[in-house]
Amino acid sequence: MSKITGDALNVGLLRRVFQYVKPYRSIFIWSVILTILLALIAPVRPFLIKYTLDNYILKGEHSGLVMMTMLMLFLLVVQSVIQYSHTLLTNTLGQSAIRDLRINVFNHITKLRLQYFDKTPIGQLITRTVSDLETISDIFSEGLIVIIGDILQVIAIIAVMFYADWELTVIVLLPMPLLIMATSVFQKSIKSAFQEIRTEVSNLNTYLQEHITGISIIQYFAREDQEFRKFRKINARYRDANIRSNWYYSIFFPVVEIISAMSLGLLVWYGAKSILAKPLDVTPGTIAEFILYISMLFRPIRELADKFNTLQMGMVGAERVFKVLDTKELTTNNGTYKPEKMAGNIKFDKVWFAYNDENYVLKNISFEVKAGQTVAMVGATGAGKSSTINILNRFYEIQKGEIKVDGVSINDYELNYLRNNIATVLQDVFLFSDTIFNNITLNNPAITMDEVVDAAQKVGAHDFIERLPGGYQYNVMERGATLSAGQAQLISFIRALVYNPSILVLDEATSSVDTETEMLIQTAIDKLMKGRTSIVIAHRLSTIQKADQIIVLDKGEIKEIGNHQELLKLDGYYKKLYDLQFHSVGIAK
Template structure:
């Protein structure tokens, strides 16, 4: 769904009701905020009433006896208003931040449950926008939007009630310019809806651009694309700026218009009120209090527009958040099996798979891997090797056929159990910006440090780790930039070994390291594969010659199967690939 389409339901009552569901755990804070809102509205007209009384009863009669008490009363009233406003602000902000904390946790948990296909189709920058800035906008619904709107409306009702009770004719005179304000407000509301929609769209586009280009900065600099990418950034940033300027321009027009309307109301009040004072129909104190009431009427209306826009932006952001939460792209987790031991027998039975229904990546693939056996997958890029291991872990669902683990369909296993049973070591090792220890145990505090050290010694990584500042507590940079490719790969081997998987998958695990590191890593692989079922993907045929069996894939189909020597004797696809690699290497 596009951003433009999402903004069509900015005032959906069902959407607002759905947001209110997240407020239920904080009912106490909500009702306290409501009570404080009501108190603020009730005490709002008290100060003008005190000033009216003081002016008519003491000042105009030159009676100074009660002025001190009136001063104390006004000071006390201001102190009470200040305290109520302080706790009101504290409660509403606490409510807003508590709600978005819960929603953010739910959004993050939901995102981590989505299958990889969703991330293939969704820019990461947009998800970052949803999880951070859109959620902050939702917080404003509670801290600055909904409750504040209720408070401002209640204050308007209370003040207008007091005004009509004091002098209904004077009140009607003051309200003469109100239709102008209603018309200006409607025009402003429609304009701001469009402006805020554009702001949110360009914020998402800006985040997406930055995320992609910061991640791919190496490519940009390798190919000297700084100037071209800067030009693209300037276009997006300029659109983002223009959207904000347009929104601010509407504000710069609307608020002066409100001031003019307010000035008209004040002028009418002074004109009519002066005549009434001279005719001894009303007191001067009433006119003075009405001057204050005018400000109290127009200020909430002015703030209502601002709060209304806050609510509108929050509703737009909420719909985007719920679009993510409503995305049903999870891998079905209906299996319940969690056997105490997995032997590691894998069987593909007539498996068909496609990322989309038009292009088959795997076509009627069938093979069996016995427990403890090592199977190698070879073939050209796009042959279906990586897809084979991705569907085994159910990162993608097959279209037809069946995949069995120990004779049982993988869909019958609990999904978390299945994925913990299979450890995958990729060519492009991903390390978080944490310590080496935390990258190995993945923040699982039940894994003891001694176990990690033993595993590191087994794969030959302990020595290089001990040479690092802080050894196992050494903080690696984002994506492991502070480690060499070989060192990062060894850390990934420790991570796989420490979780003791029954099945090991190695996807081009040695293709990006130097020869010296490859020898060390090959030793680690031998340790890691011992006693485990293993599936190895490799372009370098030298690394898979000792595999129990090799499958040759081409365009999603199995072309050849056998041991290294058997495949060489076939003088087929594998033999040609082998000769090509070793002749090009000068062997």
């Protein structure tokens, strides 16, 4: 894994971030204008106080004092309004840009190949789309624009100070090199601490996501205490990283206060000496003015280090987010072929496939399924049955050979069209935390309630759905936790039916249901298969004896092809599986 630097001066990275500002150009321009105005207004108030003290207070002119007081109040109101507008605009800019970026990231992630998710923790992707994106928004609200404003304010204050009294300004700025050195050391140290914090946040999110999702396994095997201890260690590392960053702040801020006090001490010493001199070299008003300038000068300089690190963390987040966006493992949609109707003739021609380009899980696979036929695939776990389905859907790309549907390479089909015509019912049904209706339609507005009800009746699920509170509007909660395995499986059958596919894939689709439920849906399966090309993956050979063709796979290779009776006569792999399974059933009886 490459080291992420988070270089705050990475112009190329900043340019990419600011691409998302283009739609909000007017907000950005106004933010910059207000930043400049705030920098120019900052030195005015101390100057007015100095003028008031020297020309009105010391001379006892009350009318002038009232006038200057009203002027300063007016200036304070104007400055407050500008500050409010500036804060609102910069935060709006940041959140608007991040909203668009988050949409792009999510859209990109949903189009990545499954191979990418095989090697990337889901918690890490959650961190990229939530926490890291929020640090990018800080580039606008607390980072670059604010840094520019602080630098402009420092320049404006120093310029006014030199204009007021250059000798006094030189005396006051004598400790400044110490502040620059302290800021440099702090900036490097806090950057390292922030990077560690981001890493530990990612680790924490990954651990939480995986273990909350798999909480049933933890409880089944009574691993609560052990997993809790592991979590404590990860959480402790996150705590320690935050404490280290706070420790750097606890050192830096007092150092800045000490240096600021040194400047103030030099001011008092030199100012007092000058006031006592005859004639006066420095007026009391100038001393008061410079006291305010010192406060205004050291505050942005002190915060610059912190804001610079906010900018760097935004760059760290941007680098990580753009690393996801730059991932090339996209499902290539290089086809445009969309016939009015897909017949469903499937042909595998000398297909070789490996998940990691080295260890082939499918080797020289060749077979053909005529439109409307049912083909079954059997074999031991790891034989390559599910891999065959994955490459037919183009979830993964094959290395050698060709797969055709209706005589056309699957690479030439428009990807969404291809997948819409292949309905897959999996053994492990995934249901979203949503209504039954939305889980069936997947929020497809083209599918009506009447179609859903009709499909549910055919599958035999309408009655149980109607008994649920709210019926089809019943919320099944995350992963269908409020439904039984059989009920969830029935919903997956309805989902497949309403999409009216040309090709139906049943991947161990009845292995999770009880005997009664299996009998209930068997008739529905027969109806679902009628007129469609069907591929059935099953361990129980009793469910596939009526298949037109049975393919026996072993270690990624086709060992036998034929119907049930033909394969029994061969007295080979299939016969051994058949005898083993039915002999076991006989023993059980």
